[in-house]
Amino acid sequence: MPAPDLVTAELKLTGRITTASNATFLGSIGDSVVVYKPMAGEQPLWDFPHGTLAHREAAAYLVSQVLGWDVVPHTWLRDGPLGEGMVQLWQEQDPAQNAVNLLPADLVPETGWKQVLEGRDETGAMVALVHEDSPALRHMAVFDVVVNNADRKGDHILAMADGHRYGVDHGLTFHHDHKLRTVLWGWLGEDLTAEELDGVDRVSAGLDGELGRDLAALLSAEEIVSLASRCAQLRLAGQFPAPRGEMSAVPWPLF
Known part of the structure; x- marks a missing residue:
């Protein structure tokens, strides 16, 4: 039997993730376990346009794919029991591993x-x-700089049994103002590798092609221009950036 179409097949709700700040549900599409965040359940924020967080999550997945490092699980927009929203394939992390910790x-x-x-x-x-x-977390740190992630908490990093690391919860990304807040500051000032720079170059090139066209349906023109500028600045510096501005450099809470 063919797998159900993840966009059109029925999305069934199976539970709610009550620790999330926005309405977040567990669900299933056929045999696939998914996370569903309806746009109607997004809490208003003073600094991000209302009703755009699902689009930012979908945009983060597109950038992750072009970078080529599989940082973000498969994420897409579709209708659901509570209206249009973001849907993401559930990832079962290894409870014995912690990529970020307090010691x-x-x-x-x-x-x-x-x-x-x-x-x-x-x-x-x-x-x-x-x-x-680890290389996996370095990739995630570069990704966060590129998408201007304002909320990289420790629990937004899923440690998989095979050593892969997924990043989730990317609603607070792509703001046109600098808002980088992350727990992944450990490589501050270190040179980016040739592979990491190649990933940034792929995003820059993609903005003039398919990636740019796809992001135009999800982000504002100003946000896409800012994304291109961040890639250019990161490529020119060739290093992991330092915190700047008066805002906190880490999210709160940290986990």
Whole structure:
């Protein structure tokens, strides 16, 4: 029997993710488990146009595909039981792995991890925010710079059993103003690899072709111009950028 069409086949709701700030549901399309975020359930934000978060999630997937690193799970727009929204294939992460963690400050490993910041926990003990030093997370960090991700929390990184890392929750992306907030600051100032620069070049080239045409249905013209500018600036610098501006460089909460 052929697989159901993910755009037209019936989307059945099976549960709700109550920890999400916007209405977020688990569902199924045939045998595929999906996440469904109806546009009608989006909470208004002061700095992002209302009713655009689903489009930004779909746009993030398109950019991820052109980068070539499979950062974002398959994501698309379609109608559902609560109206049009974003649908994404569910990914079952490995509960035994943590790509981002809080550790006692004196127990940070010397290799394999990058420390982002230190602080005190609710008991007053010193703790450190750390993340893996892995190619998969480097790819995600480059992706976040390109799409101007304002909300890369630790729990928005899914650690898969095979070592792959997926990024999810990309509604707060593509703003025309600088809004990069992320827990992945460990490579600050380090040179981008040739492979990473090639990915940025693919996005730049794609904006003059199919990618640009597809994004025009999801983002404003100003946001697409800003995306092109970020790619050009990142390519010119050739390094992971540093935080800038007066806003917080990390999202809150961190997880």
